[in-house]
Amino acid sequence: MPAAAPPAPRFRRRRTQTLVAVVVSLAVAVALGAWSLHGRVAGGGALEQGDVAASGTPICAGRPARAPRELRGMWITTVNNIDWPSRPGLPAEKVRAEFRSWLDLAVRRNHNAVFVHVRPSGDALWPSRYAPWSQWLTGSRDGRDPGWDPMEFMVAEAHARNLEFHAWFNPYRGGQPATVGGPGPRLDQLAPTHPLRRHPDWVVTYPSADRPGSRLYFNPGVPEARKFVEDSMLEAVQRYDVDGVHFDDFFYPYPEAGQDFPDGAAFARYGRGFADKADWRRDNVNTLVREMSERIKAIKPWVKFGISPFGIWRNKRTDPAGSATAGLQSYDDIYADTRLWVREQWLDYVVPQLYWHIGFGKADYAKLLPWWAATVRGTRVQLYIGQADYRVGERGAWRDPAELDRQLALNQRHGVNGSVHFSAKQVRADKLGAVSRYSEAHYVGPALVPTMAQLPAAPPAAPEVTDVRRADGGVVLTWRGKGAASFAVYRVDAEVARLIGSARGGGWVDRAAPAGRSLSYCVSGLDRSGNEGRLSTPVSVAA
Incomplete structure (x- = not known):
C-alpha cells in the first residue's frame, strides 16, 4: 500500500476549490437552462x-x-407500355394501383422526383384540347375518353408522397408503330381529332430505327406546327400543379442510313435566309427550347424546365470544344445544340444520358462526366446525370453490379446535383443487386431537392x-x-x-x-x- 500523499500546497488547494465552484455553477446553470427549455417547450412559448x-x-x-441536397429520380415511361401502364386498355383502378406502386418504389429508394411520360407520341394523358388520348392508356387510336383524368391523379399522388412531378413530353412525335412488327400509322389510322389529320402540311414521315415501319412527326420547320406543339404542352402547365417540364432527346429523329429527313419544302418556304439546312434545323430546335423556357416562366415562374439530351454534344476531333469521344454527335446528327441551351441558360437543369460504362472507348463515362461538369460551370443550370440502369447485366462491364455505384461516386466527386434512372422497371428489377448496391452507398437516407437561385x-x-x-x-x-x-x-x-x-x-x-x-x-x-x-x-x- 503506498504511503499517503503529502497535503497539497495552500495555493493548489485554493485553485482546486475555485475550479470546483466554477464547475458546480456551470452545472447548475445548465440544469436551470434545461429546465427552462423544457418549460418553454411544454408551455408553448x-x-x-x-x-x-x-x-x-x-x-x-x-x-x-x-x-443532403440532391435530385434523385426515375423515368416512368408510357410509350410502348415500357413501364406504365403494364399494358394498354386496363381498367382505371388497375392503372391507378400500378402507378401508386411506382411511387411507393420511389419512396422506398429514397427518391424525391418522378419524370412521367405524359405526351409520348403526339397524344396526351389528360383531357386535352390539342391532342387525342394516348393509345398506351386506352388501348385504341380512336381517341376514346377513358372517363377519368390520369394527370390530375398522378400529380396528387406524387405530391402526397412529397415527390416532385416532372411532366415528360416528346414535342414532335406524332404517331409511331404500336406493336413489335407492326407498321407505322398512316394519317387515316390516327384518331379523328388528331391535329396531324387536320394539318397534313405539318406531317413528316421518317423510318423508325427500333421498330419496323415509320413514325409521323410534326415538322419542326413549320412555325405554326411549332407553336401548336408548344401550346399543347403548356396546356398541362396551366391546368396541373406540375413541378417541372421535361424533354428527352427526341427533336429531329436519329438519322437512318441513306435517309434524309424530308423537310425540303418547309426549308424552301420558311428558311429565313439560312444557306445551310443543318443550321436552319438547329435554329428550329433552339427556338422551341427558348420559347418554351420563356413561356413556362411567364405562366408559372416556379416550374422547372429541363432536358435530357444525348450524352455527346460534339466530338473533340470535330470541334475543339467537344468531348474526348468518338460517337454520334447531337449537334450534327439530331440538330440539338445542347451546349448552347446551357450557356444561354434557357434550362433550369440538364440531364445528359451518359449510358456508357467507365472506360468505354468511344464514350467513356469518366471523360464525358467532367466535360458536362465544365459545361454547366458558371451557369445557373444544374447538372443531373441520366443513369443506364437498363444496361445492368449486359455483356462486359455491365455484368459488374458495382458499375453504377462507381458512376454515382464519380458524380459526387464532380459536384453533380443528382441522377435520374432509366427506367422505373429497371429500378424495380434490381438486376444483379446493382440498384440495392448503389442505393445503400448513395441513397441511404432521404434528400431534399437542390434549390435554384433563379426560381x-x-x-x-x-x-x-x-x-x-x-x-x-x-x-x-x-x-x-x-x-x-x-x-x-x-x-x-x-x-x-x-x-x-x-x-x-x-x-x-x-x-x-x-x-x-x-x-x-x-x-x-x-x-x-x-x-x-x-x-x-x-x-x-x-x-
Whole structure:
C-alpha cells in the first residue's frame, strides 16, 4: 500500500476549490437552462427559433441540422407500355394501383422526383384540347375518353408522397408503330381529332430505327406546327400543379442510313435566309427550347424546365470544344445544340444520358462526366446525370453490379446535383443487386431537392410542432405551419440532427425511431422552390 500523499500546497488547494465552484455553477446553470427549455417547450412559448451556428448551419436541440441536397429520380415511361401502364386498355383502378406502386418504389429508394411520360407520341394523358388520348392508356387510336383524368391523379399522388412531378413530353412525335412488327400509322389510322389529320402540311414521315415501319412527326420547320406543339404542352402547365417540364432527346429523329429527313419544302418556304439546312434545323430546335423556357416562366415562374439530351454534344476531333469521344454527335446528327441551351441558360437543369460504362472507348463515362461538369460551370443550370440502369447485366462491364455505384461516386466527386434512372422497371428489377448496391452507398437516407437561385424564393416561418408521441408505428409528429409547400423532419442522432423524412401535410410518422432512448425532433418548412425556413423549437419524446 503506498504511503499517503503529502497535503497539497495552500495555493493548489485554493485553485482546486475555485475550479470546483466554477464547475458546480456551470452545472447548475445548465440544469436551470434545461429546465427552462423544457418549460418553454411544454408551455408553448417561443425559443430563439431556428438557431443558427456561426457556420450558418441550423441548430436543432444543440446539434447541427444537416440535410443532403440532391435530385434523385426515375423515368416512368408510357410509350410502348415500357413501364406504365403494364399494358394498354386496363381498367382505371388497375392503372391507378400500378402507378401508386411506382411511387411507393420511389419512396422506398429514397427518391424525391418522378419524370412521367405524359405526351409520348403526339397524344396526351389528360383531357386535352390539342391532342387525342394516348393509345398506351386506352388501348385504341380512336381517341376514346377513358372517363377519368390520369394527370390530375398522378400529380396528387406524387405530391402526397412529397415527390416532385416532372411532366415528360416528346414535342414532335406524332404517331409511331404500336406493336413489335407492326407498321407505322398512316394519317387515316390516327384518331379523328388528331391535329396531324387536320394539318397534313405539318406531317413528316421518317423510318423508325427500333421498330419496323415509320413514325409521323410534326415538322419542326413549320412555325405554326411549332407553336401548336408548344401550346399543347403548356396546356398541362396551366391546368396541373406540375413541378417541372421535361424533354428527352427526341427533336429531329436519329438519322437512318441513306435517309434524309424530308423537310425540303418547309426549308424552301420558311428558311429565313439560312444557306445551310443543318443550321436552319438547329435554329428550329433552339427556338422551341427558348420559347418554351420563356413561356413556362411567364405562366408559372416556379416550374422547372429541363432536358435530357444525348450524352455527346460534339466530338473533340470535330470541334475543339467537344468531348474526348468518338460517337454520334447531337449537334450534327439530331440538330440539338445542347451546349448552347446551357450557356444561354434557357434550362433550369440538364440531364445528359451518359449510358456508357467507365472506360468505354468511344464514350467513356469518366471523360464525358467532367466535360458536362465544365459545361454547366458558371451557369445557373444544374447538372443531373441520366443513369443506364437498363444496361445492368449486359455483356462486359455491365455484368459488374458495382458499375453504377462507381458512376454515382464519380458524380459526387464532380459536384453533380443528382441522377435520374432509366427506367422505373429497371429500378424495380434490381438486376444483379446493382440498384440495392448503389442505393445503400448513395441513397441511404432521404434528400431534399437542390434549390435554384433563379426560381422564386420565400422561405416560410418556423412551424409549430403541436404533438409528438410514441405509437405502435413509431413516433408520430404533428405541426402547424403557414406558407410552406412542404416540410422537412429532423431527428437528433448522436452529434447531428439528420433529415429523416419530408411531407406535404401537417404530420409525419418516424417508423424507424429507436425504442430504447429519448429522441429530439425539429421540423422546418420549405417553399415551392425548396428554400428552407427556420427550424421549429425542438421537441422530445421519452424512451
